[in-house]
Amino acid sequence: MNVWNFARSPASVLLMIDFGRDRKIAPQALLKGSQLTLKQLADPDFTVLAAQELAVASNLLDLTAGEAGVGLKVGLSYQLSAYGLLGYGLLSSATGMDAVALAGRYLALTYTFVGMTFRRAGPHDVIQFDASPELAANVQRFFVERAMGATCRVLRDVIGSAFELATFDLAYGADLGVDLGPGPGADAKQPVLGAKIRHGQPASTLTFEHAHLERPLPQANAATAAMCERMCAELITRRRTRVDxxxxxxxxxxxxxxxxxxxxxxxxxxxxxxxxxxxxxxxxxxxxxxxxxxxxxxxxxxxxxxxxxxxxxxxxxxxxxxxxxxxxxxxxxxxxxxxxxxxxxxxxx
Missing domain, CATH: 1.10.10.60 (Homeodomain-like)
Known part of the structure; x- marks a missing residue:
């Protein structure tokens, strides 16, 4: 599924704007060249084109050039509510495995610019993140880190505080790790969900025990999950943008x-x-x-x-x-x- 063919909720751009505000970056500087306005982003019915979000992300990278781990830090701020209907569907799924399957079916309702694949590896599960080769190298890394951080945040929000990673592998050179703690006071040398970041690996992957996905979710509700999936299917049809x-x-x-x-x-x-x-x-x-x-x-x-x-x-x-x-x-x-x-x-x- 090509993410360029789908519009997105403004939530992702707004989260990047909030991240910039914490660093005294004006929203207008982040929106430069995107043809987006704050008034548009405040409209819950407004949708953002993938290319517009790319423009905002590129501006954020340029304006935080001296800061390490920006993609991961941004990704860790993508709380479950940022995904709207899909987020509610994940939360009401029967098990973590059901939630992962739902996310895979409706990946276009997220804000990803990377390929994501899920596989079993013995007692562990692995999620691999593959960069979009057409993007600049620094933008590729930003989106891979952001997707990995956002996935960590979603898994923790859905499964609960007991969820931990076994490994966090990044196919890029050494950089600072990032804590899940809120705000600029977070210790940038702490691991992410219990796993130290290993740099320079063959692929960018998150690994965790499969048992985490087998447990019933605390807020599981079959009727709500079915309703959310039905509405997600309708939403993905409305957001398909590529007519010609x-x-x-x-x-x-x-x-x-x-x-x-x-x-x-x-x-x-x-x-x-x-x-x-x-x-x-x-x-x-x-x-x-x-x-x-x-x-x-x-x-x-x-x-x-x-x-x-x-x-x-x-x-x-x-x-x-x-x-x-x-x-x-x-x-x-x-x-x-x-x-x-x-x-x-x-x-x-």
């Missing part, structure tokens, strides 16, 4: 930085398909990648000029142009007027 390739590309490109404009081959990797297949699908929809990319650039340029926050030179840099002259020529080709004319018109309106 052109719509997807417009949504994706609108939240990507243009300092390194994505190529069609990057999109093919993202969607796990071939560049030839994408070209054929775009031809069937009467579109081409270059035109879509130019249209997105044009829309963003017009929005930035009307906003008035950046100078024309800064807008050119924001959109990936080598100099202001190249941007001015492109803008005039798109709109028929120079950027300065549009700015004057916006200022006078």
């Amino acid at each position: 390739l052109v719509s997807f590309l417009n949504e994706y490109l609108a939240t990507r930085p243009f300092d390194r404009p994505p190529q069609l081959k990057d999109i093919a990797t993202l969607l796990n398909t071939s560049e030839r297949t994408l070209k054929r699908r775009l031809q069937e929809e009467g579109a081409c990648f270059r035109d879509i990319s130019s249209a997105v650039r044009k829309t963003r340029a017009q929005a930035l000029i009307a906003e008035g926050r950046l100078s024309i030179k800064e807008i050119a840099q924001e959109l990936g142009f080598s100099d202001m002259s190249s941007f001015s020529q492109a803008y005039k080709r798109w709109t028929g007027v120079a950027p300065s004319v549009s700015r004057q018109a916006a200022a006078g309106s």
Whole structure:
């Protein structure tokens, strides 16, 4: 199931904003380039595109560059209530095993950007987390750590305080461990749920005794679990966003930085398909990648000029142009007027 095809609850972005606030990072700095507003995020019926959440996460990484273990710390804050209906379904499942199976069926209702697989290994269970190769290396690590932290938090919330890990293996170099304790006072050298973090491992995995999943859950309720699953099935249908390739590309490109404009081959990797297949699908929809990319650039340029926050030179840099002259020529080709004319018109309106 491709997570890029599904919209998400605002809860994940709001948790990252809260994390940033604790570090005196303004929400507006985290929302830059995402086309999201705090007013939208306060609406419980609003949904966030995967590409928009990616933009916020990338900003958070840039603004906390000197802090270790950010992904894991963020993930550990994803309490069960952040998952809405799915969270209630997990809590009301008959056993931990039932909860894990439910989460696997409705993974698109979480906020993951990584692949997750569950397997038995003798008396233990293993959950493996695989990074999305199309993302930058630091973003890959952030999302793997976040998913691992969030999984730890959910398992503890669902199964109870007795739940502990046997191992916490991370396929990345040495970094600080993180405690489950709340707030900035938590000791960053403590283990996570009883397990020391082992770095540089062949894969990123969480291992725990299978017996934890066999026990009845304290808040199990068959009727509630069935109702939640039915509603999750309806919700996942409503949140499916990919109606056509052109719509997807417009949504994706609108939240990507243009300092390194994505190529069609990057999109093919993202969607796990071939560049030839994408070209054929775009031809069937009467579109081409270059035109879509130019249209997105044009829309963003017009929005930035009307906003008035950046100078024309800064807008050119924001959109990936080598100099202001190249941007001015492109803008005039798109709109028929120079950027300065549009700015004057916006200022006078």
